[in-house]
Amino acid sequence: MSDVSLPHDLAIHGDAGGTIIMLVMDGLGGSPHPNTGRTELESAVTPNLDALAERSSLGMLAPVGNGITPGSGPGHLALFGYDPVESMIGRGVLSALGVGFDLQPGDVAARLNMATLDADGVVTDRRAGRPSDEDGRRVIETVLGALRAPDGVEVTLVHEKEHRAVLVLRGEDLGAEIVDTDPQRTGLSPVPATAKAPGDPASARTADIIQGILDQVRKILTGEPRANSFLARGFAEFTPYPTFETRYGLRAVAVARYPMYRGVASLVGMSIDGVPTSNPGTVEILERHFGNYDFYFVHFKDTDSRAHDGDFEGKVAAIEEVDALLPRITSLGPDVLIVTGDHSTPAIYREHSWHHVPTLIASRWARPSADAFGESSCRGGDLGVMLGKDLMSLALAHAVRLDKYGA
Amino acid sequence: MSDVSLPHDLAIHGDAGGTIIMLVMDGLGGSPHPNTGRTELESAVTPNLDALAERSSLGMLAPVGNGITPGSGPGHLALFGYDPVESMIGRGVLSALGVGFDLQPGDVAARLNMATLDADGVVTDRRAGRPSDEDGRRVIETVLGALRAPDGVEVTLVHEKEHRAVLVLRGEDLGAEIVDTDPQRTGLSPVPATAKAPGDPASARTADIIQGILDQVRKILTGEPRANSFLARGFAEFTPYPTFETRYGLRAVAVARYPMYRGVASLVGMSIDGVPTSNPGTVEILERHFGNYDFYFVHFKDTDSRAHDGDFEGKVAAIEEVDALLPRITSLGPDVLIVTGDHSTPAIYREHSWHHVPTLIASRWARPSADAFGESSCRGGDLGVMLGKDLMSLALAHAVRLDKYGA
Numbered sequence: 157m158s159d160v161s162l163p164h165d166l167a168i169h170g171d172a173g174g175t176i177i178m179l180v181m182d183g184l185g186g187s188p189h190p191n192t193g194r195t196e197l198e199s200a201v202t203p204n205l206d207a208l209a210e211r212s213s214l215g216m217l218a219p220v221g222n223g224i225t226p227g228s229g230p231g232h233l234a235l236f237g238y239d240p241v242e243s244m245i246g247r248g249v250l251s252a253l254g255v256g257f258d259l260q261p262g263d264v265a266a267r268l269n270m271a272t273l274d275a276d277g278v279v280t281d282r283r284a285g286r287p288s289d290e291d292g293r294r295v296i297e298t299v300l301g302a303l304r305a306p307d308g309v310e311v312t313l314v315h316e317k318e319h320r321a322v323l324v325l326r327g328e329d330l331g332a333e334i335v336d337t338d339p340q341r342t343g344l345s346p347v348p349a350t351a352k353a354p355g356d357p358a359s360a361r362t363a364d365i366i367q368g369i370l371d372q373v374r375k376i377l378t379g380e381p382r383a384n385s386f387l388a389r390g391f392a393e394f395t396p397y398p399t400f401e402t403r404y405g406l407r408a409v410a411v412a413r414y415p416m417y418r419g420v421a422s423l424v425g426m427s428i429d430g431v432p433t434s435n436p437g438t439v440e441i442l443e444r445h446f447g448n449y450d451f452y453f454v455h456f457k458d459t460d461s462r463a464h465d466g467d468f469e470g471k472v473a474a475i476e477e478v479d480a481l482l483p484r485i486t487s488l489g490p491d492v493l494i495v496t497g498d499h500s501t502p503a504i505y506r507e508h509s510w511h512h513v514p515t516l517i518a519s520r521w522a523r524p525s526a527d528a529f530g531e532s533s534c535r536g537g538d539l540g541v542m543l544g545k546d547l548m549s550l551a552l553a554h555a556v557r558l559d560k561y562g563a
Numbered sequence: 564m565s566d567v568s569l570p571h572d573l574a575i576h577g578d579a580g581g582t583i584i585m586l587v588m589d590g591l592g593g594s595p596h597p598n599t600g601r602t603e604l605e606s607a608v609t610p611n612l613d614a615l616a617e618r619s620s621l622g623m624l625a626p627v628g629n630g631i632t633p634g635s636g637p638g639h640l641a642l643f644g645y646d647p648v649e650s651m652i653g654r655g656v657l658s659a660l661g662v663g664f665d666l667q668p669g670d671v672a673a674r675l676n677m678a679t680l681d682a683d684g685v686v687t688d689r690r691a692g693r694p695s696d697e698d699g700r701r702v703i704e705t706v707l708g709a710l711r712a713p714d715g716v717e718v719t720l721v722h723e724k725e726h727r728a729v730l731v732l733r734g735e736d737l738g739a740e741i742v743d744t745d746p747q748r749t750g751l752s753p754v755p756a757t758a759k760a761p762g763d764p765a766s767a768r769t770a771d772i773i774q775g776i777l778d779q780v781r782k783i784l785t786g787e788p789r790a791n792s793f794l795a796r797g798f799a800e801f802t803p804y805p806t807f808e809t810r811y812g813l814r815a816v817a818v819a820r821y822p823m824y825r826g827v828a829s830l831v832g833m834s835i836d837g838v839p840t841s842n843p844g845t846v847e848i849l850e851r852h853f854g855n856y857d858f859y860f861v862h863f864k865d866t867d868s869r870a871h872d873g874d875f876e877g878k879v880a881a882i883e884e885v886d887a888l889l890p891r892i893t894s895l896g897p898d899v900l901i902v903t904g905d906h907s908t909p910a911i912y913r914e915h916s917w918h919h920v921p922t923l924i925a926s927r928w929a930r931p932s933a934d935a936f937g938e939s940s941c942r943g944g945d946l947g948v949m950l951g952k953d954l955m956s957l958a959l960a961h962a963v964r965l966d967k968y969g970a
Binding site: 521523524525536537538539540541542543546547548549550551552553558559560561562 | 594595600602623627628629630631632633634635636637638647651652654909912914915916917918919938939942943947948
């Protein structure tokens with residue numbers, strides 16, 4: 157990872173400043189419903205978010221840049237103030253962090269999919285018929301029971317969800333510039349694991365180790381009707397990021413139901429202390445921690461999930477559920493409360509999109525401009541269109557945690 | 564200083580274009596009054612600024628970047644089109660320019676604070692009880708009467724204000740990468756002057772010279788009850804900037820009551836010809852010069868000063884005073900008249916802040932959008948949110964002084 161630093165090497169106050177809550181509704185931004193012209197957020201009845209907007213600076217967030225549709229990794233890295241281009245995380249690392257694996261610098265991680273291969277070794281199902289979590293876990297245990305680790309390399313295999321698992325190699329001089337073995341469509345054989353470029357002996361050696369493991373897996377799973385092989389992709393070496401503490405002087409905690417978001421948060425040094433199993437449970441954990449940290453990242457996922465389903469009304473309801481929980485959050489009295497998303501997921505588009513994300517920053521020092529929280533009010537807001545990676549500078553400024561720049 | 568250049572190396576017209584006045588109200592941007600929801604600028608009765616806004620392109624200026632609170636140096640450098648990060652001025656240089664010292668390339672300047680040390684050499688007051696200007700000047704004269712300059716180095720010591728003074732060294736092979744001797748809080752001894760990093764003999768040698776001077780000062784001021792030592796900080800070597808003339812083809816003049824703003828202006832090659840002692844006097848000097856230059860930087864300070872006092876109504880009155888002077892400025896008939904600030908200083912915040920600055924560009928080529936000049940109208944304006952360093956490109960464009968970029 158390239159060096160990432162706050163714009164302009166901002167000096168962080170030695171003295172403590174205010175407390176910040178960053179509330180992320182995943183995929184918050186939407187698009188107008190064809191019948192009403194109103195987005196999901198504008199269709200939702202959100203008295204609490206609207207009241208908050210009345211005492212907030214409003215604006216539109218471009219998570220990565222104009223026209224760029226971010227994945228969850230870059231989207232969240234940007235929200236956390238890390239340049240999402242310079243500090244791109246490999247998917248393998250993201251998955252390993254997501255399952256709570258304690259990565260060490262130099263570890264190489266990859267995502268695994270269970271897949272079905274026919275007698276000729278051609279992929280007939282890239283997801284092995286989407287096994288249940290239970291069945292997927294059983295397959296991984298079968299492999300773990302029989303796999304022989306190569307000399308000098310520690311192999312970890314963790315089931316993630318359904319057909320997905322994570323592979324981590326630990327050892328000397330590993331490389332991660334390895335092609336995906338997933339051919340990306342059925343009717344093709346898996347791609348042999350090889351280094352992406354010549355002259356990279358560490359990746360070449362690691363690719364051989366990976367291929368050896370995949371060959372073993374193939375034999376171990378011969379008897380499986382569907383999940384009879386693994387495809388690997390997203391090879392990545394773990395390089396630690398500068399933490400929230402070193403970068404911002406913030407002791408930070410993440411409260412998120414889903415492993416991926418806890419993964420990105422722990423990548424930047426946030427504590428994880430309790431895993432909620434519901435949205436009210438998310439707020440309960442926040443309430444329990446409040447006062448012990450400087451920064452609270454609070455993640456709600458359903459807005460994104462419903463939009464992926466193409467369920468406009470479902471996304472509206474997910475927003476309304478968060479709105480109903482909001483008074484418990486505002487009553488904690490944070491100095492700065494940010495509400496935003498890591499990207500837009502318009503229900504009519506059913507996927508992450510490049511559209512700007514409505515964003516509010518509530519603090520004593522806000523410049524309010526409207527009495528509603530929505531795409532229309534935010535586009536006329538005081539903050540204009542801002543880059544995702546600038547949001548943390550604004551958060552720190554509103555918390556009076558930044559020194560003046562220059563005399 | 565790093566190379567600074569106009570975005571895209573814009574070509575300046577060979578032919579003369581229009582005349583530009585840049586009127587800066589220091590700390591112009593504000594925040595809503597809790598009772599009215601209107602900022603200082605929106606509370607002020609400004610018929611002349613409002614009439615000007617009606618024929619202006621409006622927008623919001625981010626002097627340095629989102630969340631960044633600029634000092635006056637970076638704020639003005641940005642307004643003058645110099646990247647405020649790449650072309651950061653050291654505080655020492657800024658102070659030396661501010662007191663009107665004629666810096667030469669290679670000079671090393673530092674800020675001095677008179678301080679009180681106890682018998683153990685521990686700092687008990689970093690501002691020596693804030694002496695009056697008169698008393699501060701007397702202490703500097705005492706030092707000047709007794710100080711022996713080191714061989715081959717010319718030492719200049721100029722009183723600035725109260726406990727503050729400026730030190731300039733001139734000689735061969737000086738370096739300025741020197742740690743501050745100010746320990747930043749009481750109860751500690753001054754930090755010995757040393758080079759910041761090894762392998763920098765010029766700075767190491769200069770640090771020794773500085774320490775020798777500070778030791779002499781300590782002895783000279785033994786009898787002083789309070790101002791019995793100096794603390795030094797902000798060491799900086801003077802490197803000349805490309806001038807307005809070379810960069811933009813503009814013969815420029817600065818009209819400003821306060822030395823710091825004349826200092827930054829002369830740093831970029833603006834002429835200083837007459838020092839006003841009042842706001843009407845500022846306009847008089849502008850009137851006298853008008854026609855002899857291409858670019859006029861006109862600075863009004865009271866908006867910032869009143870806001871630092873937390874005096875909302877005082878800042879409103881300061882804006883109204885400038886508004887009353889405006890007809891004399893517009894009647895000069897500049898082709899382009901810009902009204903902006905170098906940063907925001909909300910009276911409720913009492914300090915410089917990161918908030919965007921309302922900005923207007925009046926010219927034949929404007930795209931007006933509102934009939935009032937204020938934060939609310941400017942945030943909906945045609946220019947959107949622009950970076951401070953882009954304002955000069957817009958000024959030159961409105962003055963029809965820039966060639967087309969590319970075929």
